[in-house]
Amino acid sequence: MGTTDTTESTKPRTEEVGWETKVRYFLNSDLVRSSPYWGIPFLLMGIAVYGGIGFNTAISLTDARGLGAPDYSLSNLDFEMYTQVLGSSAFLSAAQNNLVLLVVFTTVCLLLGLFLAILLDQGIRYNNTVQTIYLLPMALSFVITAQVWLWMYNYDFGVMNIITRAIGIGPVDWIGNPSIALGSVIFALIWQFSGYTMVVYLAGLRSLPDDQFEAAHVDGASTLKTYIRIIIPQMKEASVSAAVVLMVFALKAFTFLYALTGRYRPPNGTDILATLMVRQAFKLGKWAYSAAIATYLLILALGVIAPYLYYQYRQGSL
Amino acid sequence: MASSSSDQTFDVASLVEDYSLYRISQYVLVILFIGFFLAPLETGIMTAFKTNRAVAETIPLMPPLAEGFTLDNMMFAFNALSGAFFNSLFMAIPATIGSVLFGSMAAYGLTMVDWRGQLGVLVLFLIGIFLPYQAVLVPLARFWNNIFPLASMVEPLFVALPILQGYHANLVPLMITHIAYGIPICTILFRSYYQGLPTSYVEAAKIDGASITKIYRRIILPISKPMFGVVFIYQFTQIYNEFLFAFTLITGSDTPEAVVTLILPAVGASTSGVDFGIRMSAAFLAALPTLIIYVAFAEQFAEGLKTDA
Numbered sequence: 371m372g373t374t375d376t377t378e379s380t381k382p383r384t385e386e387v388g389w390e391t392k393v394r395y396f397l398n399s400d401l402v403r404s405s406p407y408w409g410i411p412f413l414l415m416g417i418a419v420y421g422g423i424g425f426n427t428a429i430s431l432t433d434a435r436g437l438g439a440p441d442y443s444l445s446n447l448d449f450e451m452y453t454q455v456l457g458s459s460a461f462l463s464a465a466q467n468n469l470v471l472l473v474v475f476t477t478v479c480l481l482l483g484l485f486l487a488i489l490l491d492q493g494i495r496y497n498n499t500v501q502t503i504y505l506l507p508m509a510l511s512f513v514i515t516a517q518v519w520l521w522m523y524n525y526d527f528g529v530m531n532i533i534t535r536a537i538g539i540g541p542v543d544w545i546g547n548p549s550i551a552l553g554s555v556i557f558a559l560i561w562q563f564s565g566y567t568m569v570v571y572l573a574g575l576r577s578l579p580d581d582q583f584e585a586a587h588v589d590g591a592s593t594l595k596t597y598i599r600i601i602i603p604q605m606k607e608a609s610v611s612a613a614v615v616l617m618v619f620a621l622k623a624f625t626f627l628y629a630l631t632g633r634y635r636p637p638n639g640t641d642i643l644a645t646l647m648v649r650q651a652f653k654l655g656k657w658a659y660s661a662a663i664a665t666y667l668l669i670l671a672l673g674v675i676a677p678y679l680y681y682q683y684r685q686g687s688l
Numbered sequence: 689m690a691s692s693s694s695d696q697t698f699d700v701a702s703l704v705e706d707y708s709l710y711r712i713s714q715y716v717l718v719i720l721f722i723g724f725f726l727a728p729l730e731t732g733i734m735t736a737f738k739t740n741r742a743v744a745e746t747i748p749l750m751p752p753l754a755e756g757f758t759l760d761n762m763m764f765a766f767n768a769l770s771g772a773f774f775n776s777l778f779m780a781i782p783a784t785i786g787s788v789l790f791g792s793m794a795a796y797g798l799t800m801v802d803w804r805g806q807l808g809v810l811v812l813f814l815i816g817i818f819l820p821y822q823a824v825l826v827p828l829a830r831f832w833n834n835i836f837p838l839a840s841m842v843e844p845l846f847v848a849l850p851i852l853q854g855y856h857a858n859l860v861p862l863m864i865t866h867i868a869y870g871i872p873i874c875t876i877l878f879r880s881y882y883q884g885l886p887t888s889y890v891e892a893a894k895i896d897g898a899s900i901t902k903i904y905r906r907i908i909l910p911i912s913k914p915m916f917g918v919v920f921i922y923q924f925t926q927i928y929n930e931f932l933f934a935f936t937l938i939t940g941s942d943t944p945e946a947v948v949t950l951i952l953p954a955v956g957a958s959t960s961g962v963d964f965g966i967r968m969s970a971a972f973l974a975a976l977p978t979l980i981i982y983v984a985f986a987e988q989f990a991e992g993l994k995t996d997a
Binding site: 403404405406407408409410411412414415416417418419420421422423425426429439486489490492494498500501502503504505506507508509510511512513514515516517518519520521522524526527528529532561565566569570573614618621622624625628629631632643644647648651652657660661663664665667668671672674675679683688 | 714715717718721722724725726727728729731732735743744747748749790791793794796797798800807809810811812813814815816818819820821822823824825826827828829830831834865867868869871872875899900901904925928929930931932935936949952953954957962964967968970971974975978979981982983986987989990993994
């Protein structure tokens with residue numbers, strides 16, 4: 371933890387060199403006096419987040435189901451639910467779907483977002499208005515976009531099947547066919563999120579100095595080459611932070627899938643960990659079992675967040 | 689995309705032509721993507737104003753024509769959602785104000801004051817942003833239903849109040865839940881803003897002997913007005929659009945206290961399938977508050993998302 375101290379103290383203290391005693395006085399009184407400011411929100415958040423996680427873990431160790439209160443007596447606590455979850459085929463297929471969703475959704479969103487950001491960075495007229503339009507789906511609730519896509523994917527009258535009929539493929543059962551449904555869901559989610567990755571990349575592109583681009587041009591590099599060789603490698607930080615947000619979303623995505631059917635069971639072939647967990651808990655009342663699924667989800671999410679936070683910390687941007 | 693510029697000769701005419709072709713293809717792409725992002729929304733809005741016959745017989749992208757036009761679906765959807773609109777706003781506005789204020793306070797405490805262990809507290813806030821809410825759902829349901837049934841405690845109070853009904857009390861736990869889980873993101877948004885502020889104001893005020901509270905009220909609050917706008921818009925949209933907490937804490941879509949997002953997946957559904965005229969009308973109405981905010985404050989919304997990352 372030696373490095374922690376240096377990163378913390380360099381910024382504000384440099385201005386106050388020589389004021390040692392007064393600084394110390396300020397620090398002491400500030401810490402105490404500022405505590406209501408960060409303390410109250412921290413307490414409320416701490417109870418909700420970490421109290422909630424602790425409570426969830428406790429329930430997951432019991433055998434609680436149905437109406438009765440969980441039995442927390444020591445003899446009753448074990449990891450049985452965790453092994454039971456791992457052994458169930460529903461969990462494994464949900465995990466597999468979740469992995470496909472996570473990888474495909476994140477990759478395509480990043481690529482499309484980068485492409486759109488570069489496109490809008492070419493000095494397009496009205497580029498603020500265009501950006502607003504591209505980002506519009508992101509302002510809508512998943513409940514709403516799910517309804518809109520349900521209509522787009524409608525077998526008889528939907529736009530997607532008007533297109534497929536025009537091309538000559540014939541109507542496709544976008545949501546009813548289990549081998550296509552997950553792809554349809556991913557496509558709709560990409561539609562909703564690529565505006566977001568575009569905004570993140572645009573912020574990155576606009577923070578770059580213009581002269582790099584000009585220098586590359588003077589050297590005779592083509593636009594495409596300049597982007598691949600010089601600009602895109604500098605988008606690493608933007609890519610990492612956008613990827614983390616997208617991956618965590620892919621893990622907890624529930625609303626869109628629920629809203630497609632309005633029932634606990636999402637379309638066949640699209641069951642993911644989040645939908646499985648909510649169904650086991652609130653439809654079937656298997657509290658301990660679903661709490662164990664939730665713990666697995668939390669561990670997966672932490673597996674994404676922890677390296678990211680460490681990376682941010684190493685970059686000194688925390 | 690980059691089809692040209694490999695030719696190094698100085699032929700002005702071909703350069704101009706190349707350039708404009710390149711330019712045209714850029715604009716074509718921009719317009720194609722505008723179509724890609726707007727078409728699903730456009731079909732929804734068009735369908736909302738069509739009669740059932742027009743829904744079945746016309747292309748969804750086409751606007752409703754004379755006979756195919758109707759406001760009936762809109763009226764039906766409005767009646768189905770009107771109570772829910774009140775519930776959503778009644779819950780979302782105080783929840784937004786609460787989490788934004790707490791977030792600003794926490795960010796102030798964490799950036800303006802220098803003390804050890806801050807980084808640890810910050811990391812705990814950051815994990816709170818990314819937390820998959822599934823990990824706290826079962827405890828949340830148990831807490832508000834069995835351990836601390838706040839809704840039934842405050843119900844008599846709500847019965848006595850004008851405008852409100854007893855069932856609105858069920859929205860109070862949801863409100864508090866949103867405040868608590870909204871604090872981390874609001875804190876981080878404000879923190880990134882406060883870090884960019886010049887420290888000289890605060891230092892000067894400290895030397896003048898101003899207290900922490902005075903610095904917050906007299907200096908930080910006034911200069912963070914624009915950021916309050918950003919966070920407020922972002923957070924209101926999030927809470928209004930949210931589904932999972934509402935789904936967990938409110939018993940069903942047919943209860944009088946249900947919020948908009950909870951009712952929408954059930955509107956216009958019958959045994960014979962979904963009536964898309966009604967469903968799209970309801971979706972359009974449900975989207976309206978966030979759409980208005982988004983169109984009016986698009987920049988602030990984009991700002992919120994950017995800092996989020």
